[in-house]
Amino acid sequence: GENVEQHPSTLSVQEGDSAVIKCTYSDSASNYFPWYKQELGKGPQLIIDIRSNVGEKKDQRIAVTLNKTAKHFSLHITETQPEDSAVYFCAARIQGAQKLVFGQGTRLTINP
Amino acid sequence: NAGVTQTPKFRILKIGQSMTLQCAQDMNHNYMYWYRQDPGMGLKLIYYSVGAGITDKGEVPNGYNVSRSTTEDFPLRLELAAPSQTSVYFCASSYLAGGGRETQYFGPGTRLLVL
Numbered sequence: 001g002e003n004v005e006q007h008p009s010t011l012s013v014q015e016g017d018s019a020v021i022k023c024t025y026s027d028s029a030s031n032y033f034p035w036y037k038q039e040l041g042k043g044p045q046l047i048i049d050i051r052s053n054v055g056e057k058k059d060q061r062i063a064v065t066l067n068k069t070a071k072h073f074s075l076h077i078t079e080t081q082p083e084d085s086a087v088y089f090c091a092a093r094i095q096g097a098q099k100l101v102f103g104q105g106t107r108l109t110i111n112p
Numbered sequence: 113n114a115g116v117t118q119t120p121k122f123r124i125l126k127i128g129q130s131m132t133l134q135c136a137q138d139m140n141h142n143y144m145y146w147y148r149q150d151p152g153m154g155l156k157l158i159y160y161s162v163g164a165g166i167t168d169k170g171e172v173p174n175g176y177n178v179s180r181s182t183t184e185d186f187p188l189r190l191e192l193a194a195p196s197q198t199s200v201y202f203c204a205s206s207y208l209a210g211g212g213r214e215t216q217y218f219g220p221g222t223r224l225l226v227l
Binding site for chain 2: 006032034036041042043044045046049051089093098099100102103104105
């Protein structure tokens with residue numbers, strides 16, 4: 001089955017700097033890669049996603065890149081703000097499957 | 113829309129007790145999921161359902177049961193609670209959009225402590 005590895009497990013950056021979280025997946029049949037943000041005491045919430053036929057997608061300060069050959073994808077957050085502090089999860093879904101496989105999560109802390 | 117609702121918010125169980133975690137969604141989504149999240153860890157899929165009357169095991173189904181008699185409701189049953197089931201439980205629902213895109217909407221979670 002699919003396996004998703006996420007790094008780093010914790011990340012601390014200065015406010016205004018950029019943050020990058022990386023994930024690798026094992027099954028080349030995966031074709032959908034969402035990113036979720038989980039704030040303290042809440043359930044995860046989708047923030048951006050990318051399909052396998054696209055190399056990069058951007059939404060204001062966040063972007064996701066996908067390298068199908070290397071089987072890895074990354075989340076980029078620019079001009080970080082205190083409200084970006086949260087746990088971020090990557091996920092992957094194999095084409096035709098009905099479930100996502102999540103990475104282990106990254107705790108991002110933005111230092112003022 | 114209320115989205116995905118879960119009850120209770122918090123529960124303490126004694127070893128060997130049983131309970132049902134309730135989950136309901138009002139978005140008419142076909143897919144529903146139960147995850148557990150242990151402290152500092154990621155999400156592990158317990159069970160999922162692709163429609164009323166259809167359920168399937170995830171990666172950690174032992175000690176749990178589910179049913180899906182309606183589109184809206186997806187309860188999770190713990191029959192004999194064990195300390196290893198201490199966790200935060202999240203229910204989610206989704207639908208498959210065009211091109212395989214899927215947004216899972218998560219409930220606020222149920223925190224369960226087994227002593």
